Amino acid sequence: MATFLLFFPLLAGFSALEAQPARHHPSCRIVGTSMVCRDLSLTSAxxxxxxxxxALDLSHNQLQNLSRNTLADHTNLSRLDLHSNKIHFIQPGLFEAMNDLKVLDLSGNRLDVFAQAKIQIGTLSAVESLDLSGNGxxxxMSDFFLSDSPSLEELSLSSNSITKIAQNTFRGALSxxxxxxxxxxxxxxxxxxxxxxxxLxxxxxxxxxxxxxxxxNLSRLRVLNLSxxxxxxxQSxxxxxPYRLTFLxxxxxxxxxxxxxxxxxVILHLDLxxxxxxxxDASDSAETKMPMTALKHLRHLDLSYNQLTGLPQSFFRTMSALEVLNVSNNCVTSxxxxxxDLLLTAKIVNLSYNSLQRLSLREGTLLALEELFLQGNALSTLAHQTFQRLPRLNFLRLEENNLRVCASETKPDENPPGCVLFSSVPKLKILYLSENNLKSLPCRAFADTPLSLLDLSVNPGIEMHQDSLAGLEHSLVQLLLRENNISRLNADMSSLRSLKLVDLSTNQLxxxxxxxxxxxxETLNLQNNSLVTLESAAMAPLKHSLKTLYVGDNPLSCCENLDLVHLLQHSAVVVPDIEAATCILREGFEPVNIETVTREMCRGRKKANYIVVIVLIVFLAAIALGMLVKYCKSSKRKPIRRFSA
Structure with missing residues (x-):
């Protein structure tokens, strides 16, 4: 009786809807073999x-009761999208006649109301994909939708309030x-x-x-997400x-x-x-350590954001196929x-943001390594040839450490202890050395290394040798030197012919x-320096290539940079920080936006300056003349002294 009382208002609503004729809505549009009637406030198809x-898309409308009349008796559809309506009743057996219906989306509705009436939806004879997510x-409750779904292969019950998966939950959907x-x-x-x-x-x-x-014990499962x-x-x-699991x-x-x-x-991907x-160690207690399971097929292992303090080499002995290892954001010290023959297949190793003080890589190991992440550690001492032993290394991040760079053309015993060689690393293209407290960069520091990007930023007071970048003439494309507190750049950059981006921002140039x-x-960043003038001799060679220029937050002089003003106003050069690009027209005046400056302003200033100079000269001459006249008058008034014997 209680079930009938709950079902009665639903049935009444359904009967009322049957009496209403379905309407054609001209706002629907045809896309290929689909009719899209999304978000049109429809109450029927x-x-x-x-x-x-x-295929018929009726998502984001106002449908409430699903019946043959609501769907205009469209039984030949293969896809039906009813996502985000207000559906709380479905006519039992409605989908039995839809022998071609493969995909049915009922997500984002109110089907918990229908399920409370304990009514079976009926047979879903051909449906292969069913979405019931977001229905409360x-x-x-899912039993009333899955009791007779012999062809169902894909099911979504996400974003509901299910607390338990029972033995009989999927008994009607064995496919x-x-x-x-x-x-x-x-x-x-x-x-x-x-x-x-x-x-499954x-x-x-x-x-x-x-x-x-x-x-x-789901040995046939291939993908399991328990995040x-x-x-x-x-535990298994x-x-x-044999287990088929490849992704865990x-x-x-x-x-x-x-x-x-x-x-x-046969696990390939493991995310922990x-x-x-x-x-x-695999164990449920600190005292009872279980043996490590062989992971000979594993290619991707993520151990980031844990509390690991060490990684024994024995841990990797069974991982003969490992390609990606991520141990970032732990507490590893060594x-x-x-x-x-350890980690011979590893292509990416991420040890960033640990407490690394010791890194030891034997020659002949990590032969396939291409990317190495070591930023955010405490490295201050490394073997000179640490990176020269990695023949395929092309990407290296070392920022936020405390390393020194060895000179390339000195004998190993002549270099300071702990410094690292970055010359003759045959494949290295990307190198980040920012925030290493680097004090100097020796001559030919990167010779015979094909760097395309070099980041030396945030090394305050770094002294660069004139030829520190020698050897990068044909490879270097991006050079980052921001926040180094330098007033003059000593390194010779004139021969870097491939250079396209230079960042010199936040210095004292x-x-x-x-x-x-x-x-x-093509891109030059000069933001936040002490530049008063951008010399024509320095800027002229860039006119044919420069596309983007940052010049904001500099004490530029308007009239001493008229060539720059003309460049910014009449060329295709883009100035992304144009709002902050100001200059000083006259001493003591507020800076003006560089876009507003004209040559006439500067001519007027020069004319005013000439007048001021003339007035000043006349004034000084008048003062001098007055003083001379006064002196002459005072001389005439003085009595002549006479002396007698």
């Missing part, structure tokens, strides 16, 4: 669909291959809940409240049964120890970032690769470096 239409469904339960409040998964789904390959349980997995739960433990049974995401949980993975696995890992006519600089 258009009546006459053109021939050939296979809680535990058990399921992909299930999304993202963003629910799942606390419990009953044993055997997924066992009947022999074809992808399962998304992310953003739930699952606390532990003690017997992971953003409350996992403290993940100790058996030799356990990020953003509360794991203290490395998960106990299937022994016979943002947990509480203090060790890479990293060594000295064992032969009073003059510009010299370039020649072969320079190809």
């Amino acid at each position: 258009p009546v006459d669909l053109p021939s050939g239409v296979q 469904l809680y535990t058990g 399921l291959r992909r299930i999304s339960l993202h963003n629910n409040v799942i606390l419990e998964i009953e044993d055997g809940a997924f066992d009947s789904l022999v074809g 390959s992808e399962l998304d349980l992310s953003m739930n409240s699952i606390a532990c997995i003690t017997d992971f 953003r739960n409350s996992l403290e433990l993940f 049974p100790s058996s030799d049964e 995401d356990l990020s953003e949980n509360k794991l203290l120890y490395f998960p106990l993975l299937p022994v016979n696995n 970032s943002r947990n509480r890992l203090q060790s890479v 990293f060594s690769v000295t064992e032969k 009073t003059s510009l470096p010299t370039w020649n006519r072969e320079s190809s600089i």
Whole structure:
């Protein structure tokens, strides 16, 4: 009786709707074989669909009750999108006659009202993809939509309020291959809940409240996402049964120890970032350490944002295929690769933002390494040839350390202890050395290294040798020297013919470096310096190539930079900080925007200056003449003294 009372208003609404004729809405548009009627405040589907239409998009409308009349009896559709309406009732058996319907989107509606009436939606005979996300469904409600779905392969129940996955939840949809339960409040998964789904390959349980997995036995699963739960433990049974799992995401949980993975696995991608890992030992207690599972197929391992203090070399011995290793944002103090044949396939290693004081890389290891991230550590001492031993290294980040650069043309024993050679690194193209407290840059510091980007920023007071950039004439494209507190750039940049971007911002420069006519600089940043004039001799060689110029926050003189004013006003050069590009027209006056300056202003200033000078000369001459006249008069009045014998 209670069920009938709940069902009665829904049935009444449905009957009233049956009496209303469906209306064709001319605002719908045809896109290929689809009719799109999105966001038109419709309460029913258009009546006459053109021939050939296979998909109907009724999302973001005002549909409330789904019936044959509401859908204008369109039974030949293959795709039906009803996302974001107000649907709270579906006529039982409505989709039975839709033998071609493959994709049905019912997300973002109010189907919890329908489920409360405990009515079965009926057979979904041909539907392969069903989206029920964002409908306020809680535990058990999905059963009324899945009880007879023999062809269903893809199901989304995300963003609902489900707390438990029961054994019979998917018993009517045994063909399921992909299930999304993202963003629910799942606390419990009953044993055997997924066992009947022999074809299940992808399962998304992310953003739930699952606390532990003690017997992971879904051996046919290929993709498992358990990120953003409350996992403290993940264990698989100790058996030799082969598992097909290739992608496992356990990020953003509360794991203290490395998960106990299937022994016979083919895992390619393992994400353990943002947990509480203090060790890479697989164990549920500090006293009982479990043996490390072989991960011989693993290619991508993410351990970032944990509490690891060390990475023993033994940890990597079974990872013979590892290509990407991310251990950033931990507490690792030492990293060594000295064992032969270790990490031979690694292409990217990220050790940034740890507490690294020691880095030891044996010659013959990391032969495939292309990218190395070491920024944000405490490195001050490295073996001279650390990076010369990496034959394929092309990207290196070393900012926020405390390193020194060795001279390239001296004997090893003549270099200061702990300095690093950056010359003759055969493939290195990108090098970041900012914030290293570098005091000097020796001659030919990067010779025979094909750098295209060099960042030496935020090394206050760095002294660059005149030939410190020698050897980069044909490779260097970007040079970053911002925030170095330098008043003059000593390094010779005139021969850097490939240079396209130069950042000299936030220094104390009073003059510009010299370039020649072969320079190809396109972007020049001179912001926040002490430049009064931009010399014509320095800027003229750039006229043919310069496209972008930053000059704001400099004490520029308007009338001593008329060539610059003309360049900015009459050329294609873009000045992104034009609002801050000001100059001083007269001493003691407020700066004006450089775009407003004209030559007439400066001519007027010169004429005014001439008048001031003439007036001043006349005034001084008058004063001098007056003083002379006064002196002469005083001389005539003096009595002549006479002397007698």
